[in-house]
Amino acid sequence: MILTIDVGNTRIKGAVFENDTFLEQFLFEPNALQNAIENILIQYPDTTHLVVASVGKLGEEAFSSLATKVSIHFVTHTDAFPFLNAYATPQTLGIDRMVLAAGATLCYPAQNRLVIDVGTCVTYDFISQDDVYLGGAISPGLRLRYESLHNYTAKLPLLASECPDYFIGNSTANSIHSGVVNGLAHEIDGFIEEYRTRYSNFIIILTGGDAEFLAKRLKNTIFANSNFLLESLNQTFQYKIKND
Numbered sequence: 102m103i104l105t106i107d108v109g110n111t112r113i114k115g116a117v118f119e120n121d122t123f124l125e126q127f128l129f130e131p132n133a134l135q136n137a138i139e140n141i142l143i144q145y146p147d148t149t150h151l152v153v154a155s156v157g158k159l160g161e162e163a164f165s166s167l168a169t170k171v172s173i174h175f176v177t178h179t180d181a182f183p184f185l186n187a188y189a190t191p192q193t194l195g196i197d198r199m200v201l202a203a204g205a206t207l208c209y210p211a212q213n214r215l216v217i218d219v220g221t222c223v224t225y226d227f228i229s230q231d232d233v234y235l236g237g238a239i240s241p242g243l244r245l246r247y248e249s250l251h252n253y254t255a256k257l258p259l260l261a262s263e264c265p266d267y268f269i270g271n272s273t274a275n276s277i278h279s280g281v282v283n284g285l286a287h288e289i290d291g292f293i294e295e296y297r298t299r300y301s302n303f304i305i306i307l308t309g310g311d312a313e314f315l316a317k318r319l320k321n322t323i324f325a326n327s328n329f330l331l332e333s334l335n336q337t338f339q340y341k342i343k344n345d
């Protein structure tokens with residue numbers, strides 16, 4: 102069994118896999134992480150590997166105390182990945198984006214793929230059908246947009262995310278909801294259209310903490326899979342074992 106852990110900039114998520122089967126997912130509190138992992142290892146004593154991808158504040162040392170209990174693999178740029186990386190600065194490419202690209206390449210062979218991850222940031226990643234990672238885009242995520250409006254103005258309140266069923270916001274709150282949610286939905290729809298002018302066919306994977314919330318606002322019918330990064334971590338690790 103493998104326990105995969107995704108340290109994002111907002112949340113730390115985990116999942117236990119038995120081969121390709123997703124058994125259970127977890128959400129961690131940063132200051133109770135070690136204890137929580139120890140409990141998972143007790144609950145799933147057949148766990149042999151802990152596989153971690155971090156773009157957040159936690160580095161490899163945050164997991165080192167667990168090394169006596171489980172074999173730890175911290176994913177880095179030097180791992181084996183199933184695509185050719187055409188990014189001009191591969192060493193600064195987010196490891197989460199590399200893992201998403203690997204998952205898309207392995208799960209959807211021989212086709213163009215667009216991965217959209219709506220987390221703290223929205224990331225777009227495009228992998229061509231000949232398995233070349235081309236890059237994509239980074240923009241502020243849903244919560245970051247709500248927080249920026251509040252943090253960088255004198256008068257705008259901080260609101261909880263709400264799905265507007267209107268386009269014209271008729272109050273301050275409704276204007277913010279329309280600007281943030283409709284704005285992000287239009288961005289995603291617009292990006293997909295831009296990719297369509299360049300590539301006639303590609304599959305779209307929508308993931309991240311706000312994927313389900315946004316999926317219903319999009320023009321394009323896209324099936325959201327919030328666990329795609331955790332699943333891709335499992336796939337990437339299995340690929341690494343076979344190709345090292």
Ligand SMILES: Nc1ncnc2c1ncn2[C@@H]1O[C@H](COP(=O)(O)OP(=O)(O)O)[C@@H](O)[C@H]1O
Pocket residue numbers: 108109110111112113219220221222242243244245262309310311
């Ligand atoms: N319980 C929650 N706590 C924080 N954010 C949440 C929660 N549920 C949904 N979200 C949304 O999910 C987003 C974070 O998504 P996630 O994919 O976990 O981000 P990251 O990988 O960057 O940490 C937040 O921006 C927020 O809008």
Ligand SMILES: CC(C)(COP(=O)(O)O)[C@@H](O)C(=O)NCCC(=O)O
Pocket residue numbers: 109110111156193194195196197198218220221222223224239242
């Ligand atoms: C863009 C990101 C901040 C996204 O992080 P997330 O929203 O998943 O927490 C992360 O992938 C990152 O730090 N990237 C480095 C820059 C790059 O990918 O080019």
Ligand SMILES: [K+]
Pocket residue numbers: 218219220221222223224309
């Ligand atoms: K993201």
